[in-house]
Structures are given as structure tokens and as C-alpha cells.
Amino acid sequence: MSMLAPAGEGRSPRVFVDATFGAGGHTRAILERLPDASVVALDADPEAIARGRALAELYPGRLFLHHVNFAHLDAALASAGESGIDGILYDLGLSSLQLADPQRGFSFGAAEDAPLDMRLDPTSGQATASDLLQRLSEADLEAALRTYGDERHARAIARAIVKRRDRIRSWTSRELVAAVMSAQPRGRRRSRIHPATRTFQALRMLVNDDLSNLERSLDIAVRRLRPGGRAVVISFHSGEDRVVKRRFAAFARMGLATLVTRKPLRPSPREVAANPRSRSAKLRALARPQALQEGEDAV
Numbered sequence: 001m002s003m004l005a006p007a008g009e010g011r012s013p014r015v016f017v018d019a020t021f022g023a024g025g026h027t028r029a030i031l032e033r034l035p036d037a038s039v040v041a042l043d044a045d046p047e048a049i050a051r052g053r054a055l056a057e058l059y060p061g062r063l064f065l066h067h068v069n070f071a072h073l074d075a076a077l078a079s080a081g082e083s084g085i086d087g088i089l090y091d092l093g094l095s096s097l098q099l100a101d102p103q104r105g106f107s108f109g110a111a112e113d114a115p116l117d118m119r120l121d122p123t124s125g126q127a128t129a130s131d132l133l134q135r136l137s138e139a140d141l142e143a144a145l146r147t148y149g150d151e152r153h154a155r156a157i158a159r160a161i162v163k164r165r166d167r168i169r170s171w172t173s174r175e176l177v178a179a180v181m182s183a184q185p186r187g188r189r190r191s192r193i194h195p196a197t198r199t200f201q202a203l204r205m206l207v208n209d210d211l212s213n214l215e216r217s218l219d220i221a222v223r224r225l226r227p228g229g230r231a232v233v234i235s236f237h238s239g240e241d242r243v244v245k246r247r248f249a250a251f252a253r254m255g256l257a258t259l260v261t262r263k264p265l266r267p268s269p270r271e272v273a274a275n276p277r278s279r280s281a282k283l284r285a286l287a288r289p290q291a292l293q294e295g296e297d298a299v
């Protein structure tokens with residue numbers, strides 16, 4: 001919270017954007033701790049937005065929920081009637097609710113078998129993970145597994161997927177796990193994570209075009225911040241952190257922002273003990289300069 005809205009700074013009333021509403025934990029914290037603030041909350045997942053209605057009722061006139069991808073931040077702000085903002089927060093990835101819902105196809109485990117959908121927004125008409133597994137060439141699958149999953153066995157897994165797909169009309173999580181397991185080298189050393197983890201992650205990022213959407217959204221956000229306003233990004237994946245690091249450095253070079261964090265902040269051992277998911281989290285923040293140069297209209 002202190003990263004997004006440092007104590008004693010900023011005008012009142014302030015407007016914040018929670019670009020990744022999820023279960024609403026961050027939005028709730030802003031609304032509770034900053035009584036002058038309102039929040040425009042976005043999520044690509046219609047279920048997250050529907051669940052948020054109860055929170056909006058607790059804070060009348062202060063929480064505005066939008067079912068939209070954060071790549072369309074401009075349209076969301078226009079429909080909320082806001083031109084400039086005092087802060088924006090991204091807490092990337094999936095919520096525990098999405099991971100826990102077997103029907104979404106994001107997770108896998110011995111007991112689970114679900115259609116491989118993986119769209120953040122199942123109403124979007126985009127291709128599902130199953131569609132992409134059926135349609136992409138072996139080379140494209142291999143490239144995606146490497147780029148989004150840092151998967152060492154990308155070639156063997158891509159080959160195993162292509163080999164199986166003639167027999168499959170529609171992929172399920174169990175079939176994908178079986179393809180990944182069949183591509184593991186014999187006698188491989190046991191690792192801390194399940195062998196299919198990186199493949200599932202890569203596929204989810206591919207289906208939702210995560211890196212491009214993040215880049216597009218950051219480019220809009222930095223120009224919408226009012227003087228002194230901040231953008232904070234929490235990422236859990238090296239590819240996402242790389243996008244944030246590069247865009248933030250470019251904004252600093254262009255004089256659009258100053259870096260609040262030169263190196264990403266990592267969680268303390270106590271935070272990791274309380275929330276194991278935070279283990280791989282990296283937080284970066286930037287601030288819009290107090291005095292904007294001519295032609296840099298943020299508001």
C-alpha cells in the first residue's frame with residue numbers, strides 16, 4: 001500500500017485503478033485504508049467481477065467494477081468518467097479461485113480432469129488451450145513452451161503433443177499431463193515442481209496473450225498517471241518481470257516516469273511463510289514526475 005500511495009502525498013479525493021481485481025483483496029485494502037479514495041477495478045474474468053458486486057455495495061459510490069482486459073485501460077477509464085489517475089496496481093497471474101475451479105482447466109493434479117480452456121474470459125470467443133494444441137505447428141508449440149515456460153524439454157513435449165493429437169478431439173488437463181510425462185527423459189532427477197507446471201503456465205500465457213496485454217496496458221497507464229501518481233506491478237514469472245523492467249526503463253529514459261524501485265522488491269521470509277505463493281513474486285514501482293513537461297498531459 002505504501003508503494004502505491006505513500007503517506008502524506010497526493011491530492012484528494014484520489015482515484016486508483018486495481019487492474020487485476022481477482023478476489024478483491026487489494027481493492028478492499030485501498031478502500032479501507034484511504035477513506036478519500038475510489039477504485040476503478042478491472043478483471044478479464046466475468047466471475048471475478050460478478051463476485052465483486054458485494055464489495056461494491058459495502059462502499060457505495062467508491063468502487064467501480066469493469067469486466068475488461070487491462071489492455072483496454074483507456075476504454076475502462078472513459079466509461080468510468082476518469083481521465084487521470086493517482087495510482088494503478090497490477091497483481092499478475094491467476095487468483096486462487098481460478099486455480100481451484102477444475103472447470104477452467106488452469107490446474108492439474110491426480111484427481112483432476114477438465115477441458116483445457118484456460119481463457120481468463122470464457123465469453124471472449126478466443127481460441128481455447130485445447131484449440132491451440134490442435135492447431136499450432138510443432139515448431140510454434142516448442143517456441144511457446146520455451147518463451148513462456150522456460151521449459152527445458154520444450155522440443156520433446158511439443159513432439160509428444162503433436163503425436164497424440166490425431167487421437168484427440170478435445171484436450172483435457174489429464175491428456176496434457178500424460179503428453180508431458182511421456183516426454184520426460186528417463187531417470188530424470190525429481191524436481192520441486194511437477195513436470196507439467198511449466199507447460200500449463202506457458203499455455204495459459206499463450207492463450208491469453210499475457211505479455212502483449214501487459215505491455216499495452218503499461219504504455220497507457222504511465223500516460224494516465226497524474227503528477228506524483230504511481231504504478232506498481234507484482235509479477236510471478238520471469239517473462240512478465242522482463243516486460244515490466246524494460247517498459248519502466250524506457251519510460252524513465254523518455255522522462256515519463258522515475259523508478260521507485262531500481263531492483264525488484266522480493267517478499268521477506270515471513271511473508272513467504274504466511275503466503276507460499278508469494279515465493280516467486282517481484283514488485284516494481286514507478287512514479288510520474290511531480291512536474292510534467294509540456295505536452296505530457298496526464299489529466
Ligand SMILES: C[S@@+](CC[C@H](N)C(=O)[O-])C[C@H]1O[C@@H](n2cnc3c(N)ncnc32)[C@H](O)[C@@H]1O
Nearest residue numbers: 020022023024025026043044069070091094095
Ligand atoms: C493474482 S489475481 C489478483 C488477486 C487480487 N489482487 C486480490 O487481492 O484478490 C489476478 C487477477 O487478474 C486477472 N487478470 C489477469 N490478466 C488480466 C488482464 N490482462 N486483464 C484483466 N484482468 C486480468 C485474473 O483474471 C485474476 O483474477
